Amino acid sequence: MTSTDTAPFPHVVVVGGGFAGFHAARAARRRLGRNGRVTIVNPTNYFLYLPLLPEVAVGILDPRRIAVPLPAALRGVELVLGTVDAIDVAERRIGYVDPEGCRGELDYDRLVLAAGSVNKLLPVPGVTEHAHGFRGLPEALYLRDHITRQVELAATATDPQERAARCTFVVVGAGYTGTEVAAQGPAFTAALARGLPQLRDQRLRWILLDVAPRVLPGLDERLARTADTVLRERGVEVCMGRSVQEATHDGVELTDGGGHVPTRSLIWCVGVRPDPLIESLGLETAKGRLVVDPDLSVPGHPDVFAAGDAAAVPDLTRPGEVTAMTAQHAQRQGMLAGRNVVASLGRDRLRRYKHHDLGFVVDLGGADAAANPLRIPLSGLPAKIVTRGYHLLSMPGNRLRTAADWVLDAVLRRQAVHLDLVRAASVPLDTASPELPRTAGAARDC
Template identity: 70%
Template sequence: MVRKVRRKPDPAAGEDLPHVVVVGAGFAGHTAVRGLVRRLRGRARITVIDQNDHFLYLPLLPEVAVGTLEPRRIAVPLAQSLHGVDVVLGEVRHIDVDERTVAWTDPEGGSGQVTYDRLVLAAGSVNKLLPVPGVAEYAHGFRGLPEALYLRDHLTRQIELAATARDPAEKAARCTFIVVGAGYTGTEVAAQGVSFTAELARAHPALRGVSPRWMLLDIAKRVLPELDERLSHTADSVLRERGVDVRTGQSVAEALPTCVRLTDTDEEVPTHTLIWCVGVRPDPLVQDIGLPTERGRLVVGTDLAVAGHPEIVACGDVAAVPDVTRPGSATPMTAQHATRQGALAARNVAASLGHGTPRAYKHSDLGFVVGLGGTDAAANPLGVPLSGLPATAVTRGYHLLSMPGNRIRVAADWLLDAVLPRQAVQLGVVRGQHVPLETGPARTG
């Protein structure tokens, strides 16, 4: 368990209180900070450092991309949700574990540094890139609000350009959309994107009779391979009923400006849209700290502490937390585990400061939910497989309970979407060069 360690006073603090620094305000970090505030009750200084000024509820990002939800609905301001905490807006560049310092760079090029008595590492994850030629240059990532807003504009623009295209081949290419990765995000993007673009196309007389073509590719044998086969079958059926061309066991061999070449068959598919939802990898920050890692994740014990550095705990996607329900493996990189590990990190850090008792991490999955748009969803709460309207009710109820704010606004947007048509216009607020796949924002916890 995390042991008490002698603190080094921070000369800049101006007060003799232990200083807890949390890196990252995603699912793990945000939960950890809230837990620390509740447990320490002003008996320590708490600082959270993140490159965003908000907590982003990533599971609902596909609904932002297709216009169901406005972007601010899934962005909860840190200044409002984390009372009594120093919020530093910046990207952590270096952590010195010997000197116990954290250095960062702010959005305008400034820099800062702070010392800590306890450090909670919850930096999250970034896009997972595979060595596929052309992907970094031509694919769209999908890990943050800028990417979702850009994708919404892009989908709208392709339909509008297709409506004015005289060349049938160009019209077809602009109406073809390819998603790589049939996990949670890719499946939701394809399921909701095909409905969104079909609605856009119906608004243009020149596209009467034209159905946008969506392809979902994955090298796995089925969509949603992480879920029970019955739920996978439910999602697969919904996708195919909506006209999505689901291809398992196949992926992209090369991406080009106006087409992609597929694996196995070398088939070339003309398109202007390649959406990359292959997965995530731990934030590279942890590799530079100099502490032991396992597949890019910090090696920690079941108490989340780093061996040899009891003042440091790690949680969420950056931590290889032993999974006691599956000996020999680490817990999966999911929001559910990140949230619960964040809560435990707060408990154990507070205990190391003399407030409460520490515990080890043990958690079994409570189930998963996948929103497919409209009244379609797949869910298995407590292992009970659901589909259709019951699954939609469970999915939306779960999201509302899990969000740390904006619940009424989200519910209101869902209600309005059910009774009013969406307003499909290009906003032009995010340009392509601001959402590169290899460096897109992705702090999830």
């Protein structure tokens, strides 16, 4: 039975365990204390620290380092493993499918929607069949295995054209993720090739594509220049104003007369779109994001709040705009959502979200990075120290293990091994959740 607003133990349900959901659940738990329940619904039992995902893909970090167990990090919060696929705002009830395909339901008094985002798709022929995104651990593990396998297959290839194609890696999207992958990739493939005498004179190509005029569009131009310089110094072919026109098994056709590039590796980092769950609710959206008031509540539904990539939060620092889909905003919105859901139970006044960006950090691998903390532009080693310090402070756990991996990577050779734990079919580009696809027909009552 659904409890009422005046019940002594209200139930707060948080959908999603990313930056927004994690911090919303933690804030709500702290404010409710023993006077209520907080439940978080997530397909996996961990919070994924997405900014360090590229370092998993190139073998710097063990994947467990950026996967912080939710039960340990959110003491007192009930974890329900499942993918939410139905929400009845009138009945205050959500429906979900657990990892074994069984259906379940939860009633709530207050709901926080923090479902996050999925890969952004473009109507480019062949991309969904031949490209792979970069949104979760399965994709990062697949990419690490795939790159390792391509280099090793190239070493045994007798056809020079096949060898060249297997040694060519195309990254589409020059935002945070694409830039970091392209910057760190050359060192990874060079380390793999060093152990293969057949590739001693083979060129290892990394190509970065984006329709934008420069890398890191939308960020400070000085950060973009630093990143562009590092990329080119490492031999990355930076092709701005150009993208993929068509993708096939054997390569990609570029726009604007860029010609055909033979490759077996198309890495899709063009951005994200809100989780499709949001548009299925029948509530007002803006570009797929749920429209909310400045206090993160959904208009007409004071018991529902939304934060992070799933919400079109008004940016009070830029009237008429909404906040960007960044981890920095998601984390702070999650904290406010957790506070406001408790306040909405009559315990305090609701506060509006207003946040000025504190700067950005971009890890470019090796001793290179670009950062502008408090709008102070940094590059090289100082930026690297700030970048890694920021990540360690932002992670809700595994800090010592992550730092230890960084130290080991600096003094030891990376392990050139592909475990083949994730197959290509398990990480399709067009999916709402790599761990558990949204297939209503596959669910069953258990």
